Amino acid sequence: MSPQLWTRLGETVGIWPGREWPLGATWTPESTNFAVYAPNATRVHLCLFGDDDRETSYELTEQTLGIWHGALPDIRPGQRYGYRVDGPWDPANGYRFNPHKLLLDPYGLATSGTVIAEQPIFGAREDDPAVRDDTDSSAYTGRSVVVDPSFDWEGDRPLGTRWRDTVIYELPVKGFTKLHDRVPEPLRGTYAGLAQPAVIEYLRDLGVTAVELLPVQQFFSEPALLERGLSNYWGDNTISYFAPDASYSSSGDRGGQVAEFKSMVKELHRAGIEVILDVVYNHTAEAGPDGPTLSFRGLDDRGFYKRVIPAEGAGFDDTYWDVTGCGNTVDAWNPLALRLILDSLRYWVTEMHVDGFRFDLMSALTRTGYEVDFACALLIAIDQDPILRHVKLIAEPWDVSMDGYLVGRMPPPWAEWNDQYRDTIRDFWRGQGTIRNVATRLAGSSDLYADDGRSASNSVNFITAHDGFTVRDLVSYDHKHNEANGEDNRDGTDNNRSWNHGAEGETDDAAIVAERRRQAANLMLTLCLSNGVPMITAGDERGRTQGGNNNAYCQDNEISWVDWSADNAWLDVYELTKAALRLRREHPALRQRHWFEGRPTIEGGPFDLAWLHPDGRVMTDADWGDAGQRAIGMYVSGRPLREPGPRGEQLTDASFLIWFTSGADPIEARIMPQQWEPAFRVVLSTDPGVTEGTVCRAGEGITVGGRSVVVMQSLDDGAD
Incomplete structure (x- = not known):
């Protein structure tokens, strides 16, 4: 560490030894413990920032198993901090230590500030990548924040909505309320805005049981976007996996974002709505070798990112192996990278009360070496974890490679984007x-x-x-x-x-x-x-x-x-969607627990599922092979349901016949002349020529217009 640098940055003073666990900044009223993993570093300085942004540094002299640690008294929640880490500068062998770059704490619970467009935060010099860039980055990047984790959850518990009862609504925190006229203007685009009664009422009225939030872990926009005057709207450029992104906070960025996120979750839970996070653990905002040095690259670049596997007998290859399309791939096989992912997931469940996760480009995280491996450490660890194995787990089952396409192949209990x-x-x-x-x-x-x-x-x-x-x-x-x-x-x-x-x-x-x-x-x-x-x-x-x-x-x-205005909205589509979700919610026959078998579930009863030709007969092999067939009827029986009631009693439900016709011409859809259902009534229709309430009896027909859906419900369920 250059003595001149530290004379400029501030006075170096003593620090207590502290302990190596837990990682991150752990606040108590007595002291705050700091612990960061940098196994190949030679010096690590903890840097604190005052309200005037003056920097004071403390050298961490204690190291245990690659973790540098120390503790300070009189630290208050809201204190901003970062690390400066020295060590070898040897990019050819994966070492990019640079004490001139201020680093975020990978385990930081909140982040203050952001990356500025004209930032000297790259580790190497542009004119010579083999030479370290000694320009100080502290004025151009963010800081981690010490957080008081206490919060009154008022008895909040996981909702545990069954998968078959779940309706997911994917939304961006900012864009969902930014233009909402019933959300107070200071709260629009924030966690607090999403928790407003008008927003929650809309979701409940529609029939949503879970919101899937686009990434809310702290992210920074890519430098190339900033140079074009744009920013990363989706938030899929994560850099701090424990911190809720501060740009969605109406409570500032000194830790208030944590409490605001928790309050949002609590209000959604009160309304019966689960919270699922879209998480991006497969890559980070540091991008490729010429990307910015923000955190991991300056702490353990060689261990955290996957490298191209060198040929047998060759030396270390410092080329990043990229199956994410974003410049780097996190090495989930590395013990500390794996630990960070698992610790982060557990934190969001236990401390932030989220109900599940959708994993972006999951295939990238399943690899041992180059190969997809369903016995990889991450999948096994999640499957045996007493906390994580019980939350909703959704995979985006592909990455940007050909062999990464895994739809239908993720192991139980994973759900998948299909x-x-x-x-x-x-x-x-x-x-x-x-x-x-x-x-x-x-x-x-x-x-x-x-x-x-x-x-x-x-x-x-x-x-x-x-x-x-x-x-x-x-x-x-x-x-x-x-x-x-x-x-x-x-x-x-x-x-x-x-x-x-x-x-x-x-x-x-x-x-x-x-x-x-x-x-x-x-x-x-x-x-x-x-x-x-x-x-x-x-x-x-x-x-x-x-x-x-x-x-x-x-x-x-x-x-x-x-856009929440009614001027350009397709509100007729809204009403039909809401009605369809209401049918789904009210009728278990439309959200089956078991696979359809295409045969009677009881002797002499109706098929649980039958596919009908518009002529009024069950589809034949010839019908299935007809390339011009553009209409089909889906009969779903609710008599009896295969799932017993709470006392073991046999339950029944309405049956449904749904016609889907994607051809341009209308069809004459006949009801099978059988004993399963004597009559149906139209309960939902996108065909303006077919009105709700229309009754059609067995053996009769109904004209369904081209490009239409008509939903018919059995009449003998007590309906008039």
């Missing part, structure tokens, strides 16, 4: 694909989840997600329009499976608009009534548009924010 459901249903409603695949997805994707003891509830069905078109854009654009991202429209997928219905983008053509709204309703109803767990992307139920941008990760503005 992109095969997404693609099949999108194709069906634009008049493509095969009816056999459609039926498989509607019934819960048994081809993916029935062979290893999992159920249809392990399939998280979705039509859209944050990454891609909204439902409105899916029916309004043939092509992506990402010009605002500043990458000449090269970014984002071209595999959208979308259809603009005759005009690209918004149009005044009333016929096209009507067709689009009906198709949006068809997509939403299909999602809500399929077997499996539905996931709705925020605003899809009311016609949110991104103007054709299918990669709005850097659009922290009206392109991405939910």
Whole structure:
């Protein structure tokens, strides 16, 4: 450490030895213990920052098993701090220690400040990567914050909503309330804004049981985005895995964000709504070797990130191995990286009371060396953990490599984002694909989840997600329009499976608009009534548009924010979505626990599931092979239900016959002349020619318009 540097930074004084556990800054009224892992460092300084941003440093002289530690009295919650770490500068061998770079605490519970666009925070000099950059970074990056963890949860407990009863709503904390006129302006775009009564009332009224928050662990925007005047809106550039992102806090960034997040969770739980976090452990905001030095790179770069495996007999290869597309891949096989991930997950469950996690690019975390390994340390550790194995675990079962595509292959009890459901249903409603695949997805994707003891509830069905078109854009654009991202429209997928219905983008053509709204309703109803767990992307139920941008990760503005005005909303789609979720909630037949068997569940009874041809007969092999078949009836029996009641009694429910027709022409759908159900009544329809309440008896027919969903409920369930 340069003596000149430390004369400038402040006085070095004594510090108590402290202890090596727990990692991070642990506050008590008597003292605060600091512990950080840097196994190959030669010197570590703890740096405290006053309100005037004056820096005072304390050298940590105690090291235990690679953990540097010390304790200080008279530290108060809200104290900002960071580390400066010295050691070898040898990038060729994975050592990038640089005491001129202020480092965040990987276990910090809160973060203050952010990265500034013109930041000298890179570890190496731009003109010569082999030479260390000695420019001080403290004025350009954030600090960790000491936090008082106490909070009055008022008896809050996990809700434990069953998977088959779950309806997930994926939303961004900021964009969901930023334009909400019933949220007080200072709270818009914050954790407190999401906890407002008007917001919670909307979610409950829609029928949501869980919100899946886009990443809220502290993130920083990529330098390239900042240089273009943009920022990372999705938050998937994480750097501090214990800290709720301060930009979503109305309570400041000195620890108030922690209490505000907890208050949000408590209010959502009171309303019966679980909180699931989208977590990004597969890479960090430090990007590739030429990225910024913010935390891990300056502490244990060689251990924390995966490297290209060198050829036999070759030396260390310092090239980052990247299967995330973000410049680096976290090495979840490394003991301390694994420990950090597990400690972080447990912290969010036990201290922040979240109910589950959706793991971004999960395949990247399952690798031992290069290979996907379902016996990897992370999966085994989570499966045996007494806390984590009982929360909701959702995998995005792929990464950016070809061999990382694992849909249907994650081990129990993991649920998965099912992109095969997404693609099949999108194709069906634009008049493509095969009816056999459609039926498989509607019934819960048994081809993916029935062979290893999992159920249809392990399939998280979705039509859209944050990454891609909204439902409105899916029916309004043939092509992506990402010009605002500043990458000449090269970014984002071209595999959208979308259809603009005759005009690209918004149009005044009333016929096209009507067709689009009906198709949006068809997509939403299909999602809500399929077997499996539905996931709705925020605003899809009311016609949110991104103007054709299918990669709005850097659009922290009206392109991405939910528009709550009624002027441009598709409120008819909202009402139909809400009605479909109400049917799902009220009728267990529409959210089955067991796999359908396609046969009677009791002797002489109806099939539990039957696929009907519009002619009024069960589908045949020839029908399944008919490439032009664009209509199908899905009969689901509620008599009897296979799950007994609370006292072991046999329960029954209404039965349903749902017609899906994606062809342009109307069909005459006949009701099978059988003894299962004597009559049905229409309870939901996207066809304006079929009104709710219409009754159709066995042997009769009903005309269903092209591109429509008609839901019919059995009449002898006590309904008039």
